[in-house]
Amino acid sequence: MRPQLISILVANLLVASPLAFAEDGDLQWSGSVTAGARYVDDKVDDPSKLNEYRELGSGGTGIFSVSGHVEKPGNYELPLGLPFPELLAVAGGMRGGRKLKAVIPGGSSCPVVPAEKMMTLTMDFDTVKAAGSGLGTCATIVMDETTCMVKTLRRLARFYHAESCGQCTPCREGTGWLHRVLTRIIDGNGTKADIDMLVDVANKIEGHTICALGDAAAWPVQSFIKHFRHEFEYMVEHKGRSIVDDLESQAA
């Protein structure tokens, strides 16, 4: 009997998500190629067992590209529908034993999910969608308690601004607007009204563009502020200081 979750074919080099976190909690584009491990279990090797999770809405396997604050970021082929805590365990658990703060389950455009909710989810399309996010490309970004959600959102906004082709006005103007307002808040010059304006701009981009990049730029903004608004308010009130940095210095 094969043991559950046997690591095989470690030598197959797969490109892991190039998103990584810098020491200051900012999300960085590393552009590096990481050696990935392919994980399978007996369900993957035995096709008759592949649909065990189909009642949860997804059959077959997914390539989970796990990045962020885990011990073993990489690409893992696993049955869709496995519980998120199992996926986290396959990726080696939280880096340095730190506490999970939030997860972007399906790639940077998918709405962020707070840890408490994420730990109850299974990794299938219907379940993650019902939780207010999406499984997307299965590119799962894991963030620990040291992550500043304002700086992380600014990094994502910068990406979508850079990627906008400029064909439609809400995306062309809106993505730059989001990035500039977030930069203003991080520079210590933001106001509480800026936080509402971010949501307003994101709402006006969503559903009003030719391609899906507009929605992809809007969803992180809406969800980060929905779940972590207090971090944005703290940074405004403290002229650009991150609540994460202040909590860490108090604990030291």
Ligand code: SF4
């Ligand atoms: S939504 Fe798509 S088509 Fe429109 S400007 Fe953005 S990238 Fe271009």
